[in-house]
Amino acid sequence: MRARLRRLVVTAVAVLTAATTLPAAAADRHDRQEQHPTHGGLSAVVRYTEYGVPHIVARGYADLGFGTGWAQAADQVCVLADGFVTVRGERSRYFGPDAAPDFSLSSASRNLTSDLYFQGVRDAGTVERLLARPAPAGPSRESKELMRGFAAGYNAWLRQHRVTDPACAGADWVRPITALDVAVRGYALAVLGGQGRAVDGITAAQPPTSATAGSVDPADAARAARELFASDAADMGSNAVAFSGGTTANGRGLLLGNPHYPWQGGRRFWQSQQTIPGELNVAGGSLLGSATVSIGHNAHVAWSHTVATGVPFSVHQLTLDPADPTAYLVDGRSERMTKRTVSVAVGGGERVTRTQWWTRYGPVVTSLGAALPLPWTATTAYALNDPNATNLRASDTALGFSRARGTADVRRALARTQGLPWVNTIAADSRGHTLFTQSQVLPRVTDELARRCSTPLGRATYPASGVAVLDGSRGDCSLGRDADAVEAGIFGPARMPTLTDQEYVENSNDSAWLANADRPLTGYERVFGNVGTQRSMRTRGALEDVAALADRGRLTVRDLQGQQFANRVPAGDLAAADVARACAALPGGTATGSDGTVVDVSAACPVLADWDRTTDTDSRGALLFDRFWRKLTASVPGERLWKVPFSASDPVATPNTLDTSVAGFATALADTVAELRAAGIALDSRLGEHQFVVRGGERVAVPGGTESLGVWNKVEPVWDPAHGGYTEVTTGSSYIQAVGWDGGGCPVVARTLLTYSQSSDPGSAHYRDQTRLFSTEKWVASRFCEKDIMASPALEVVRVRER
Known part of the structure; x- marks a missing residue:
């Protein structure tokens, strides 16, 4: 299949090496020339090794983007094309207005609302203005060259190949793209936690009629805000840990990154190595549509990200002008909202036109998620401030990481670019240093500002969840500016919770407080996250595991691999023995289910007692406990x-110490036993028989467990008893990397795994190969150094050209 999909295979490896290994000075000259289109067109060399991992070599940033766009299209053309339809505001035209997008690029519930939002972004010229800003406030020339090259590479692949993936073969929505499309896709990821989660509320916001009324109960709003962020943990999360040289066998650092991202759609990772000789050499996982490495390593430093607890938006409660509900008061003066009229095609020649309303703070919104309404009445409206709506800097942050020579350089890159919208950074380097930092773009809501300027609604939501609702009628409630911030209204680098050079630093999507359990981080503003509150089961289990590893010492990459696939269930260690004893003590071995049915649960008791407390695929009792624990x-x-x-x-x-006398315990046990028996699933069946994905008609068992169990190797599958139990995994372990250094001829020691494999095309040889590895808990030995790439028995070399 690879041979059919690629052209111009270069068989003379020596010619390739000579052609692509430029002296540093020549590479610099070429890079400067790339400010203007090249006469011969863009080109790159792509060298494929095992499992379809491309090693892209180019002479400059535009050529590197070209090779990356070409290689991503070869593996993921349908997923990429679908995302570009989204950011062009064309989903309704091709897929109908009422269908739901896949939530990769926003939380829109319908194609129509997604289109209205993204067409509004296009009409307003938002991204073009950001592209025109000089660095560091805007993207650097290198980042823009990468975008230009990516679009050219994607388009070249489309011109030179016939799409065979049945998901989009022959589809008229698979079209060439522009550099602006690439930039808007990056913008969509930046605002994912702010405007992106409020798309429905932005596009639905309309001035009140005489009948419009409504208010928000503060207690209900506080609860809804907590639930809004709790739901994020099920969709996207992550674990990462860095160990210092004091804990390792050779005095060098170690890093294990385990991001939990969607297994389908446009937020999948894609693995590659990118090289500009003398300038850049980095390997890792990129989010689809991105020309930079998001999570990865170079010869000196490795890093990963975890979704942070910082709230990347603030809400501003508007006091409306009594004479005009589309005007609001600031310090007693009336300001008119800006009306944007947006029109999108919905198919069959029909168009839908809607208005959107914008203020000095951002768009008017009528909801944040389905559970948190913010009604626009005759007296009050709400506007959403999203500081990432002016942030197109993430590519430069990634480039800074890619060129870093240690954790100190990672910190400097974060301070210079300030481009990460919603993640923490964990890093280790070859000199034994470690770093945790919650350096994300957040609205500059200090606790003092919240005390002084919160509305009654905000006084409930801010302590509960970090969501600030500020009085928009007061000029003295503006967010202000930190001296070291790249722009007004966000926190500067000095405010970021940061911990350096500890034995370990770890995060599993709780706040920065316990990045190291022995060195708690405090003193940061509530908008960053909480302090002194209960941690998730996954955080607790992770801290137990990594602290024990650090105490043991003499760690190697093999220990990181063991942590990834230990599949220990912290909830099981805490509760399973008590559950088994309470089960055995039930009178007559029965319990009453939620429907009033009396169920014989006696057979479940020994299964729970004998369970090994893991979610390995051959574990007996894991499925029983999992289903019980979810219900309880x-x-x-x-x-x-x-x-x-x-x-x-x-x-x-x-x-x-589980309280097995609590009302609901016996009911959950009865419901679980009844559920499994109704599905024809034995109580002591192996987990892998009922937790699997189907790839090309093959059932591939999946190890790991759900959020509530606290398993490091998190997976979130879909329960479908009619088809044998858990089937498709929706999110979980994705691009995994275990990285260290040995100081040898090739100093990097890296093991990687892309759980869902490189390609989403069922006809590709790389549609399920790494998924099989994940099933059997095996890894890919990374080929980072030149000698290792050239020694690959699967080596295939391709020279790709624009024309």
């Missing part, structure tokens, strides 16, 4: 679940 935690509030409550003085070990 969904029906019993957390504070009633444990006999020993949470204590901030012992945050890793508490709460503990």
Whole structure:
């Protein structure tokens, strides 16, 4: 298949090496020339090794973008094309207005609302203005060259190949793209946590009629805001840990990155190595449509990201002008909203036109998610401030990481570019240094500002979730500016929670407080996250594991690999023995289900007692406990679940001791046994028989477990008892990397795994190959150094050209 999909295979490896290894000075000259289109067109050399991993070599940034766009299209053309339809505001035209997008680039519930939002971005020229800003406020020339090259490479692949993926073969929506399309896709990812989560509320916002009324109960809003961010953990999360040289066998750092991202759609990772001789050499995972490496390593430093707890937006409550509901008061003066009329095609020649309303703070919104309405009444409206709506700097942050020579350079890149919208950074380097930092773009909402300027609604939401609702009628409630911030209204680098050179730094999507359990981070503003509150089961399990590893010492990359696939279930360690004993003590071995049916649960008791407390694919009892634990935690509030409550003085070990007498315990057990029996699933069946994905008609068992179980190797599958249990994984472990250094001829020691494989095309040889590895807990030995690339038995060399 690879041979059919690629042209111009170069068989003379010596010719390739001579052609692509430029002296540094020549590379610099070529890079400067790339400010203008090249007469011969763009080109790159792509060298494929095992599992379809491309190693892209280019003479400058535009050529590197070209090779990256070409190689991504070869593996993911349909997924990429679908995303470009989204950011062009054309989903309704091709797929109908009422269908739902895949949530990769926004939280829009319908194609129509997605189109209205992105067409509005296009009509307003938002991204063009950001592209025109000089660096560092805007993207650098190198980043823009990468975007230009990516579009050219994608288009060249389309011209030179016939699409065979049945997901889009012959589809008229698979079309050439522009550099602006690439930039808008990057913009969509930047605003994903702000405007992107409010697309429905932005596009639905309309001035009130005489009948419009409504108010928001502060207690309900606080609860809804908490739930809004709790739902994020199920969709996207991550673990990452960096170990210092003091804990390792050779005094050099170690890093394990385990991001939890969607397994389908446009937020998939794609693996590659990018090289500009004398300038850049980096390997790792890129989010689709991106020309830079998002999570990866070079010869000196490795890094990963975890989704952060910072709230990347603020809400401003508007006091409306009594004479005009489309005007609002600031310090007693009336300001008119800006009306944007947006029109999109919905197919059959029909168009839909809607208006959007914008203020000095941002767009008027009528909801944040389905659970948090913000009604526009005759007296009040709400505007969303998203500081990432002026942030097109993430590519430069990634380039800074890619060129870094240590964790100090990673920090400098973050301080210079300030481009990460919603993630933490964890890093280790070859000299034994470690770094954790929550350096993300956040609205400059200090606790003092929140105390002074919160509305009654904000006084409920800000302590509960970090969502600030500020009084938009007061000029003295503006967000202000930090001296070291790249622009007004965001926090500067000095404010970011940061921990350096500790034995370990770790994050599993809780706040920065316990990046190291022995060195708690405090003193940051509430908008960054909380302090002194109960940690998730996954955080608790992760901290137990990494602290034990650090204490043991003499660590190597093999220890990181063991951590990734330990598949230990912290919830099982805490509760399974108590569940088994309480099960065995039930009178008559029965319990009553939620529908009133009496169920014989006696056969479940020994299964739970004998379970090995893991979610390995051959584990017996894991499925039974998983289904029980989901039902129990969904029906019993957390504070009633444990006999020993949470204590901030012992945050890793508490709460503990399951209260099996709580109402709902026996019901959850009865419902679980009844559910499995109704599906024809044995209570002691192996997990892998019922937790799997189907690839090309083959059932591939999937190890790992859900969020509530606290498993490091997180997966979130879909329960479908009619088809044998859990089937498709929706999100979870994705691009995994375990990286260290040995100081040898090739100093980097890296093991990687892309759980869902490189290609989404069922006809590709790389549609399921790494998924099989994931199933059997095997890894790919990274080929980073030149001698290792050239020694690959699967080596295939391709010279790709624009024309």
